[in-house]
Amino acid sequence: RAQAWAFERMIEHHVYWALVGARWVDPVNFAKGPTHFFDGAPAHLREKLREDAQFRVAENYLLSGLGRHAPDGDLELAARSLFALSVQLAGRPYLFGDKPCGADATAFGALAGILTPFFASSLRERTEQFQNLTEYVDRMMLQYYPDFAWTPLREAVAA
Numbered sequence: 294r295a296q297a298w299a300f301e302r303m304i305e306h307h308v309y310w311a312l313v314g315a316r317w318v319d320p321v322n323f324a325k326g327p328t329h330f331f332d333g334a335p336a337h338l339r340e341k342l343r344e345d346a347q348f349r350v351a352e353n354y355l356l357s358g359l360g361r362h363a364p365d366g367d368l369e370l371a372a373r374s375l376f377a378l379s380v381q382l383a384g385r386p387y388l389f390g391d392k393p394c395g396a397d398a399t400a401f402g403a404l405a406g407i408l409t410p411f412f413a414s415s416l417r418e419r420t421e422q423f424q425n426l427t428e429y430v431d432r433m434m435l436q437y438y439p440d441f442a443w444t445p446l447r448e449a450v451a452a
Contacts, residue, residue, distance in 0.1 A: 297389055297396040300381065303374050304396075308403045310359040311371035315407070315414035317350040318360070322412045365415065372419050378404075379423040386432070401433045408446065421446060 316322050327350075331343045354360035359367045378388070378400060387393045388400060407420045408430055421427060431445040 296381075297394050300378070300388060300396045301399045303377065304399045304403050306357070307359065307370050307374040308378075308407070310354060310357045311367050311416050312403060312406050313350060313357075314354050314360060314367055315416045316412060317347060318354060319414065322414065323347060326412060368415050368419060371416060375420055375423055375426065379426050382425050382429055384425065397433070401430065401437075404430045405434065410444070 317327055327347070328343055331339050331346070334342050351360070359370060362370065381388055385391070387397050389396065404420065404426055407414075407417050408427060409417075427446040431443070434441060434443040
């Protein structure tokens, strides 16, 4: 249980915030995704709401500590955490054995968010280098979201 707790905190403090940076701080990804959260807002408020939200998220990213690093410094910290996840997972179906636990829910959510093909990022490219993590996400998607149109990484690369 202590190890699962530690892995959850690692994911929440490094991997999650690196994902936030890739989505909200990167202008291309922000324009593809989060900016559309505000499409339904009244036209006269929409742009101000977008700017305020992006500013607040970027500020929180900075306050998290991860955003204070040099460019790609957040990526290096996230990559260390991804490496630790990969080592922990090894060849097991779940992080701590044959049954999923809370750490798996945390890891799966973050990894699936990173690996979605809709958003290009250096973080996604680094994550794709860990075959057991990509296979883990593919398995979890099939197990828990069988109706979701998810293309396993190997099939996407072959296409």
